[in-house]
Amino acid sequence: MNNQSLMERRNAAVPRGVASATPLFVKHAKNAELWDVENTRYIDFAAGIAVVNTGHSNPTITQAVTAQIDKFSHTAFQVAGYENYIELAERLNALAPIDDAKTILMTTGAEAIENAVKIARHYTERRGVIAFHGGFHGRTLLTMGMTGKIAPYKEGFGPFPGDIYHIPFPVPYQGIDTAYSLQQLEKLFKTDISPTSVAAIVIEPIQGEGGFYAAPKELVQQLRTLCDEHGIVLIFDEVQTGFGRTGKTFASEHYDVQPDMITVAKALAGGYPLSGIIGKREIMDSPAPGGLGGTYGGSPVGCAAALAVLEELESKSLNARAQDIGSQLHKAFSEIITLNPNVPIRHIRHKGAMFAFDFLADSQPDPSQVAPFVKACRDDGLIVLPCGQFGNAIRLLPPLTVENHILEEAIDIMRKALLSLQ
Ligand SMILES: Cc1ncc(COP(=O)(O)O)c(C=O)c1O
The missing domain is CATH 3.40.640.10 (Type I PLP-dependent aspartate aminotransferase-like (Major domain))
Structure with missing residues (x-):
């Protein structure tokens, strides 16, 4: 069983109206990570669309x-x-x-x-x-x-x-x-x-x-x-x-x-x-x-x-942890923009661990950069989701139980993806 064969079965059996944000099929998941049927590991910053704040398979x-x-x-x-x-x-x-x-x-x-x-x-x-x-x-x-x-x-x-x-x-x-x-x-x-x-x-x-x-x-x-x-x-x-x-x-x-x-x-x-x-x-x-x-x-x-x-x-004091995660993400993305003013993102915003930024071109919403960014992240093992009225925003929804080293790994992946888009 692999992702490709499951996608073919899915396309034959399930209507296309249910979109697929990723081409992955999950084998198992633990806290902020999941593994697909090919045993490839991903950091999951979609969290089931803001569902597993307490982590996957929380004991x-x-x-x-x-x-x-x-x-x-x-x-x-x-x-x-x-x-x-x-x-x-x-x-x-x-x-x-x-x-x-x-x-x-x-x-x-x-x-x-x-x-x-x-x-x-x-x-x-x-x-x-x-x-x-x-x-x-x-x-x-x-x-x-x-x-x-x-x-x-x-x-x-x-x-x-x-x-x-x-x-x-x-x-x-x-x-x-x-x-x-x-x-x-x-x-x-x-x-x-x-x-x-x-x-x-x-x-x-x-x-x-x-x-x-x-x-x-x-x-x-x-x-x-x-x-x-x-x-x-x-x-x-x-x-x-x-x-x-x-x-x-x-x-x-x-x-x-x-x-x-x-x-x-x-x-x-x-x-x-x-x-x-x-x-x-x-x-x-x-x-x-x-x-x-x-x-x-x-x-x-x-x-x-x-x-x-x-x-x-x-x-686990997850409210405080959410604030901490949001501050870490805000600091990291502010630094990325300061050190690399050509990266095409601005409008970093967050309330706790509900974090987003916009892709812009000439100060206007630019959705064309979103799919390449999402794919670059996924190719390096990180799942993120787009959002926004103009489809030009990326939202990060890490489980609030995410370990610090996983959060740092995710930030490194996103930094690399953004630099590749300059
Ligand atoms: C703010 C808000 N309201 C309602 C819904 C609908 O929830 P459900 O998909 O469980 O019906 C969502 C789902 O994303 C949401 O974000």
Whole structure:
């Protein structure tokens, strides 16, 4: 068995709509490294797209999952409940920056956002949803509609559900600031939907697929004020930013603002499909029994994994480690640019270990350099992912448990790849 033969079988058996970021097929993985079926070893700075913050095959998580499977793997929480769902909800309610919270568990990120909107609509008895240009919320019809990027996520998949509106997300490098975003929101309230018809504003505190741009504090604080003024539910989509990635358990904690709801998934269960919505009790209790749920939502296996993830976050001080990783990457890339001003990257940015930079040519986004850089890294044994509205950004998502010598090795590979592109 080799990568080539598996790719041929994959292409014959699996639709091309599921993209392949790499031509690799995995044999096994450990912490920040994985080995393909040809036994070639890679450093994995994709981390399953921000999922294995706690590392691949984390022994604490594996042990917790194995113990759970030995007892039972599925009953459907709404048929016969189990303690670890309740315990996880209690833990998330206590950890999230929302006073007096309740949590419902689901399976995927998109499902969490769908349900957050359902709950907000039920509570407010309103229909409108406002999201941001460049935002990504998932691949279901509603979340696709909320996503603020056409290709490849929305092209050919419409029509989308109605009553979804988009406003600009502040990105300093694109000349969009907080004042402009808020102006556009006010304009939207006048031209497209009255604020009294808006159920929710949904924002990623740091856009993930959109390019790792952090929402400015003043924007988030103004949104809070506007939502309070108009009775709108403020939802933070923390599917990509949650659980230590930004140096805090929730990115919301950087903003001194309480959202009404937070959606979580990905790193929550370190590789097992689990998502959740944490929200204010009064809002969360709006839908009647039976209005919310799902066969696999809050799987006991996922809950066991998530409780182990929370243990790992605490016992290994992974929030602090994320900040340390981000600082090391920032220092290394700043040095690369200072010593080699011709390397075609700028706009180094990070919040904790959510790190990105842009490829530019004549100060404009230049996506043409991205594929050669990604390939040069992979040829030297490092997996990295692109992102960004213009496809010209590279995002680094190392597991927060990455060993220092592996981090340094990855930096060396990226330095070499960048110098080869000069
Ligand atoms: C911010 C954000 N929201 C929602 C999603 C969708 O999550 P899922 O792919 O688990 O449905 C993603 C996935 O990348 C995401 O980054």
